[in-house]
Amino acid sequence: MENDTPIFPQEIISSILVRLPVKALIRFQCVCKDWKNLFRTPSFIAEHLHHSTRQNPLLIVDSIISEGNPWHIYLLNPEMQIHEFHNTHIIDPLMPGLVYSSNGLLCLKLSDSFCLWNPAIRVVRRVPKSLNNYKYEHFSVGFGFSPIINDYKIVKLFLSGYFVVQGEVYSLRTGLWRKVEVGKLEGVYGLGGEAFPCNGEIFWIGKKKDVEGHYWIVSFDIANEVFTLTPFPTSHQRSYNTLASYENKLAILFPTWIENSESYVIDLWVLEECADPSKGRWNWAKIYTSRPNPYRCIIWPKIIWRNEIVCSVEAFPKYQIEGEEEDYEGKVVLCNLSTDEFNFFDIPICSYSPRILEYVESLVLLDNIHV
DSSP: OBTTBOOOOHHHHHHHHTTSOHHHHHHHTTTOHHHHHHTTSHHHHHHHHHHHHTTOOEEEEEOOOOTTOOOEEEEEOTTOOEEEOOOOTTSOTTOOEEEEEETTEEEEEOSSSEEEEETTTTEEEEEOOOSSOOSOOEEEEEEEEETTTTEEEEEEEEEETTEEEEEEEEETTTTEEEEOOOGGGTTEEEEEEEEEEETTEEEEEEEETTEEEEEEEEEEETTTTEEEEEEOOTTOSSSOOEEEEETTEEEEEEEEEOTTSSOEEEEEEEEEEOSOGGGOSEEEEEEEEOOOOOSSEEEEEEEEETTEEEEEEEEOHHHHHTTOOOOOTTEEEEEETTTOOEEEEEOTTOOSSOEEEEOOOOOOOSSSOOO
16 A cells, blocks of 8 residues: 555566456556566466466357358357457458467468468468479468467478378567478478377377378477378278367377277277387377267267367268268367267358367567567
């Protein structure tokens, strides 16, 4: 108390502000210069992000194109409410697609380059074009963050005949592209699905020429810029699969067909550090198997969110032919890992196979790194 006027200590003020949504903090920048500067400090941004990640909404990206708004994004919040995520006018509405999200930053693939976008603070940064115009038409892209070096990186792997032949990395901290050695990826081909970031690394699923039919995990260490290969679980070499994160560990989701049945289950495998050095550093462990899919449709697992496996929906071809198909457009299925329950959930104006990603609002800046 000073002059009979109550004054909160700065520590209490910061503790309150750090728990507020980004939208409120943007408005509060006008309160005073001290607050505006506070919201740009690395410690405040990091603590705000820590609180935000506890209430991660789900980012659902729809690729359907409609007149007037060709690119739809929806947010599913913890209360299971859907909100449309409006595009910024800076973003080209006809862009080919979104690569991935990390700490509130979205990496968007444009027609000739990329851009990084923090929609919460309405900031976009255009990424310069790659170093060289390689003759290879196909490439695979990953995006992620390393807390060790406090930097975001975009990895671009060029493919020739579906084999990895060249690599480039863009650093947000330096604003530059540089070549990266891909020697350990010699003979790796067919990088399928979307790249997945987890714990300072970016992961793909691929195959090796000298081991036909076997899948491998291709990982890129963001801090050290090196690639490594890890074998797949041996029992799942020819299944549809998708990468996910479970309890901060890399995981794989597999739909496994039940023999002599039209149904299947979803298996969850987690990559854990092996306690026995003689067996290698890493080991796959199956920690969950769902009950059989109760619906007359195909559900493809996409991501793990708030103890739920989120799946996109596709009608069985058999029922489509027989005229018994249902309308699955705009629906996703949630499989609860604790109760083993399956539930449909409607996403308005959503396509049959939406991109489903995690997203969290943050104050992460694009002019320089503050995490």
